[in-house]
Amino acid sequence: MRAHHVALTCLAVLATQAGADEALDAKALYEARCGGCHALDADRTGPHHAGVFGRRAGSVAGFAYSPALAGSGIVWNEVTLERWLQDPEALIPGQRMNVRVSDPAERRAIIGYLRAAR
Ligand code: HEC
Numbered sequence: 001m002r003a004h005h006v007a008l009t010c011l012a013v014l015a016t017q018a019g020a021d022e023a024l025d026a027k028a029l030y031e032a033r034c035g036g037c038h039a040l041d042a043d044r045t046g047p048h049h050a051g052v053f054g055r056r057a058g059s060v061a062g063f064a065y066s067p068a069l070a071g072s073g074i075v076w077n078e079v080t081l082e083r084w085l086q087d088p089e090a091l092i093p094g095q096r097m098n099v100r101v102s103d104p105a106e107r108r109a110i111i112g113y114l115r116a117a118r
Helices: 002-033 078-086 104-116
Strands: none
Touching: 002 104, 078 104
């Protein structure tokens, strides 16, 4: 009985830590994987990301997109961002990003970070 209780307490602590780590990791992951070319509030090699959720692809004024991305007609949301980060060229042939995030958990964390970046 006592062992059972200890095990449950450990699980609860682990779960809490995992939640905190994920929140921290999302920003660090974004900086590591995307920050070389993107920022939330400034256009760099890639367009700024604040407000990207619900935004039409290729619609940041003044950013020089590839014709393929600008003409894609895509709107960024969980589904399109998931496919974009899995394989940009498969989603929009002729795009110019060519960066993939192969780990599903990392994609989820980065997409969650972008959703919050309004
Ligand atoms: C090597 C530079 C580079 C890296 C690293 C990079 N991107 Fe990009 N990103 C670009 C470029 C360049 C474009 C514009 C592509 C085009 O016009 O075809 C772009 C476009 C985008 C767009 C479309 C935005 C819009 O306004 O339509 C999204 C979303 C995006 N990137 C997300 C990410 C995320 C998330 C990461 C990190 C996992 C990332 N990118 C990493 C260069 C990069």
